[in-house]
């Protein structure tokens with residue numbers, strides 16, 4: 236901790252309340268985001284620790300963990316240092332050289348039941364930046380206008396710092412727990428490679444085995460200054476990359492041939508681009524639309540209620556799909572061509588041309604079934620598909636009937652003036668799939684009230700988190716812990 240940082244953190248907190256001249260000690264409650272009530276949580280007032288955690292977040296943003304290469308080790312040591320200072324034993328688990336996870340535990344009993352334990356998960360690595368497009372240093376943790384800017388401010392260092400704060404708040408409150416609470420910071424989430432949670436589980440599962448987990452993947456959507464809904468991720472789509480390979484005769488470009496691989500590839504991609512996979516509803520997606528229909532405007536709400544109707548269901552699916560790319564992707568397998576490569580010289584017809592399709596399967600659908608359809612759509616013997624390594628694995632969904640889902644729902648409804656809590660099947664992948672494959676009831680709740688505009692900056696330019704929302708997120712997590720893990 237250095238004094239400059241303390242000043243910056245305090246200045247950020249003061250600016251938020253719009254009362255920079257007010258003595259810091261007088262600010263007893265966390266500055267509330269618009270429309271968000273603020274009263275002390277059962278494990279105490281979280282405003283002080285939220286301000287402290289803003290400093291941890293800033294420090295974590297300054298530790299560059301762009302993946303690749305990740306370099307999560309330094310961040311892991313920083314986190315372990317914070318935990319150790321609180322008297323919590325933190326263990327650094329090396330996954331591959333220079334790439335580590337951190338685990339720590341608050342015990343409920345000498346011999347606790349792992350199946351009851353609650354795991355707080357966040358990843359330490361971040362995606363890269365295009366520095367020229369940022370208006371601030373992406374690794375400078377600049378605080379201005381009530382925001383903290385930086386790569387990872389939301390995804391996922393925001394949640395990492397908030398998890399750390401809620402975990403430490405629980406320790407400081409010194410209350411009797413009804414289950415172990417485990418803090419876990421993971422590496423290599425953004426690439427899912429050989430330092431990822433998959434390998435971590437294979438090597439160290441006994442260190443963090445749990446029945447329940449809270450991770451990123453959901454959202455608290457802020458619209459017109461009010462929380463519109465809280466989406467709790469209980470399932471996710473499965474990413475698979477597929478190469479499309481066109482073969483033809485190579486030769487001199489002055490004598491074009493009909494079997495030119497570039498032409499055949501381009502034609503195949505156009506056909507794939509026009510293809511829409513059939514709609515399948517999972518239980519979670521059905522419930523998501525049913526609940527969302529109640530708060531959307533009349534027109535789109537009406538179509539959401541008709542998605543399953545035998546007479547106009549098909550039309551409703553089209554209207555809803557066209558209204559929002561997220562909704563489209565929640566209902567069907569999607570295919571996005573993302574890379575193209577062919578040719579070595581301007582005057583040489585190449586013998587091969589390739590594209591990469593980034594495919595997101597609904598859980599339950601298989602890549603082979605989809606590729607059988609695409610083969611028919613493309614209908615070209617010069618084209619073949621090749622499934623790329625490192626495809627995601629389909630995991631069973633987390634239950635919407637578990638005690639933990641109910642606890643999250645109760646707390647979120649209470650904290651956000653009865654905003655609806657919707658189950659969510661995310662289109663993006665998270666560490667939760669691997670946890671679900673190990674029988675963990677894992678839920679995604681990015682706890683910060685954020686506008687769509689701020690959400691879109693995740694993985695984009697000028698990623699930032701409103702400090703008031705960060706504080707609220709810390710408070711929300713602390714309340715979830717109080718509700719689910721504190722003995723009554």
Ligand SMILES: [Zn+2]
Nearest residue numbers: 358390391451
């Ligand atoms: Zn993430």
